[in-house]
Amino acid sequence: MTKTALRVADLVVRYGGFTAVDRVDFSVETGQITALVGPNGAGKTSTIEVCTGLRPATGGSVALFGRPPGDLSVRARIGVMLQTGGLYPTAKPLDWLTYLARLYSKPADPRYLLTRLGIDPKTRTATRRMSGGEQQRVKLAAALLPQPDLLFLDEPTAGLDPAARRELLETLRGLGDEGTAIILTTHQLDDVEQIADFVLVMAAGQLVATGSVAELIGVDHFTSFRAPPGLNLATLARDLGAGFAVTQPRPGQYLVTGQASPQLLADLTKWCATNGVQATEIKAGGRTLEDIVIQATEPNP
Amino acid sequence: MTSSWARTRAHTGWELRLLLRNGEQLLLVFIIPVVLVLALGLTSFMPGGIDSAISKVLTISILASCFTSLAIATGFERRSGALRFLATTPLTRAQLLMGKSLATAIVTLLSAIVVVLLGITLGWHPGGSWPLAVLIAVLGCFTFASWGLFLAGALRAEAVLAVANGVFLALLLFGGILIAPSELPEVLGVVIAFLPSAALADTFSLILIGPLNNLNLLLQPVAVLMVWGAAGAILARRFFRWE
Secondary structure, X not given: OOOEEEEEEEEEEEEOXXXXXXXXXXXXXXXXXXXXXXXXOOOHHHHHHHHOOOOOOOEEEEEEOOEOOOOHHHHOOEEEEOOOOXXXXXXXXXXXXXXXXXXXXXXXXXXXXXXXXXXOOOOOOOHHHOOHHHHHHHHHHHHHOOOOXXXXXXXXXXXXXXXXXXXXXXHHHHHHHOOOEEEEEOOOHHHHHHHOOEEEEEEOOEEEEEEOHHHHHOOOOEEEEEOOOOOOHHHHHHHHOOOOEEEEEEOOEEEEEOOOOHHHHHHHHHHHHHHOOOOEEEEEOOOOHHHHHHHHHOOOO | OOOHHHHHHHHHHHHHHHHHOOHHHHXXXXXXXXXXXXXXXXXXOOOOXXXXXHHHHHHHHHHHHHHHHHHHHHHHHHHHOXXXXXXXXXXXXXHHHHXXXXXXXXXXXXXXXHHHHHHHHOOOOOOOXXXXXXXXXXXXXXXXXXXXXXXXXXXXXXXXXXXXXHHHHHXXXXXXXXXXXXXXXXXXXXXXXXXXXXXHHHHHHXXXXXXXXXXXXXXXXXXXXXXXXXXXXXXXXXXXXXX
């Protein structure tokens, strides 16, 4: 059974006369991975900062497990990875995590966490002398250390190599499956497509689109495939039947708009076979999350 | 959840570890006082010899560890975002400040022990009231720490570094420590006597050199320290920013 881990209601954050977050409203359930995406300056980090108690809200309310941000009982249950900073530059990773572990009642084993994230616990290197990716992993280890019920990650995969990134995404998916609520901000939209249960798209301080990845990319409404450019779109649309339109957004990439179904896939491949067309990458959900975010955040003409 | 005291202890230990592994801090807190005891105690540069030198160097130890070292370390912790991250953990602001204070007090105590032992080795004969000296040292720590935290919390790290070192040098040379206010021209001496450095050095010299028969002599320097300490604490509370 899921419970609400985070409730954000009508949140407003202003810096002087500038409104960074404008009446944002959402909630995160236990076990749910929620991605907060949008361009730079959209208000993502300000939203996270209010939720983690680092910044007061100008208006609206935020509750974590029914308590206000910054409440001591809340701070014992959350893990936070900040976008910038958050490490003692002169400290060694194991020393830093061992100290942090003493602040929590049931922390994870610092050595295990570091090893799992690809940092040698015995390293004598101070964090300031580590690469950006290594620093990122130490910060992530610090966020995971409390074994949190609610995890805030601001750009967690920035600076990670592909293998470390995949490992991290698998770790997060595992935590979500175990009941941890996770809210992450990122510009890596393929990461979001892989692991997010719910997506919040922000632009200019407002939520401009929300939904599951499937809902946003229209997995039931679009089918895409690749084939040599110059197909006869009119005959394809006619042969697919009423209710379907076919477009070629980019040369060699085709988009069928209409209710996706096994019958549609059968008709499409049959048409290709009849017409000697070698189609590849046939998939439901022809739009990417990137398309959605760009479209949702474009200023109105 | 871990207890409040356990978290305070954890943070005290963490601060101590950072302090004792930092070469610049060790220079400020241990090496400079030792060099000054040797320089002032073994030369005729300062009237009063080693007896006079110890009270001055104890003041310098407190100034170095509770003001300069604390301000610089805290300023850089702010810049690195470490304090900001800690604000999301169960460590409260009060526990963090308490941990910092205890670590600073322990380092100051260690520094003072080194100074006193070195002084005794060089022929210093401590007199006066040690319990009173400890009380004054605590007041001096509070006063300088409040200003150190105010500075660290209000300025950028690079500015903290410059100002903390600048103030340290200025107080050392012209703040009534090496040259007592009574030895300066009258007007200047009166003004400098109202600096916390002069007040602390004056109090230590009154207490440590011999039995203090007239406690009223302590009233002015102790009041000066208290006023500076209260002002620093108010300013730190008002202007300290965590990021």
